Amino acid sequence: MTTRPDIVPDTEYRGFIGLLPTAARPYALLARLDRPIGWWLLFWPCAWGVALAGGALQRWDMILWLLLGSIAMRGAGCVYNDIIDRDLDKKVERTRSRPLASGAVSTKAAWVWLILLCATGLIVWWQLNMAAKLIALASLALVAAYPFMKRITWWPQVWLGMVFSWGVLVGWTTIDPEYSAAMTLLYLGSVFWVIGFDTIYALQDREDDSLVGIKSSALRLGDNVRFGVLLFYVLALASWVAAFWMIRPDWLGLAGLIPIALHLFWQVGTLQSNDGEDALIKFRSNRFAGLLMFLACIVMGQAG
Numbered sequence: 001m002t003t004r005p006d007i008v009p010d011t012e013y014r015g016f017i018g019l020l021p022t023a024a025r026p027y028a029l030l031a032r033l034d035r036p037i038g039w040w041l042l043f044w045p046c047a048w049g050v051a052l053a054g055g056a057l058q059r060w061d062m063i064l065w066l067l068l069g070s071i072a073m074r075g076a077g078c079v080y081n082d083i084i085d086r087d088l089d090k091k092v093e094r095t096r097s098r099p100l101a102s103g104a105v106s107t108k109a110a111w112v113w114l115i116l117l118c119a120t121g122l123i124v125w126w127q128l129n130m131a132a133k134l135i136a137l138a139s140l141a142l143v144a145a146y147p148f149m150k151r152i153t154w155w156p157q158v159w160l161g162m163v164f165s166w167g168v169l170v171g172w173t174t175i176d177p178e179y180s181a182a183m184t185l186l187y188l189g190s191v192f193w194v195i196g197f198d199t200i201y202a203l204q205d206r207e208d209d210s211l212v213g214i215k216s217s218a219l220r221l222g223d224n225v226r227f228g229v230l231l232f233y234v235l236a237l238a239s240w241v242a243a244f245w246m247i248r249p250d251w252l253g254l255a256g257l258i259p260i261a262l263h264l265f266w267q268v269g270t271l272q273s274n275d276g277e278d279a280l281i282k283f284r285s286n287r288f289a290g291l292l293m294f295l296a297c298i299v300m301g302q303a304g
Helices: 015-019 022-030 037-052 060-089 107-125 130-152 156-164 166-175 181-212 217-247 251-270 276-284 286-303
Strands: none
Touching: 015 022, 022 060, 022 107, 037 060, 037 156, 037 166, 037 181, 037 217, 037 286, 060 107, 060 130, 060 166, 130 156, 130 166, 156 166, 156 181, 156 217, 166 181, 181 217, 181 251, 181 276, 181 286, 217 251, 217 286, 251 276, 251 286, 276 286
């Protein structure tokens, strides 16, 4: 009987990852460059902030800078998270093949890679105005604390929501440094949105998380996951309705939110909470939800 070799993620052989030199692939995987959904979800709130503040057309270049920053900083966040969680990742089926957990990348090399990704983020940071720079810096404390939340609270998704939505504040302030209640409501809606879709994502790991002591909203909600996700999505939509109304108090203007509302309700209505593959499909569909919201923000931002 032969021993089965360690499983190598199939993403090493697909797309641009497969085109990289063999030695570079573990670093690309460590930064999740093979899984663009993460940086899309980090980027969309940045784009929403720019768009609803009225700068989508005039400052399209800033949207591109924020896209680059989202790719770099999402990668940096993944590297940092894996450094902190490397021992836990070894105990979870879905994560044990990650480069740090499997030993493909050393901890020292991971720290170097993290610094390089942060340096790219620093280039983007210099493109911001002073108010946006200060707000972006304030996010670092939230980012640093996030990997520990799953050990402390049943709701690490709330913390992730605050982190992933921070781009709303950065994007908006880049266009309009003055405080706006609409900006706060847009941010709050994004937080609820992230809690909802990350609860769906966490459905994949409920069994393993329970065994190793990792906490999540999916575990906390138990059989009420669908209702919980629905509640968070409704709160997100209510916050966005309020934000749009503050920009332009016109019922017709709220029609732009109908497509994303239908999409979010589709996610909840068809979610199979005991099917990890379906949960992943619903989670990934939020890149499309982000696009729908971006288009609504462009329309309202230009009209306002």
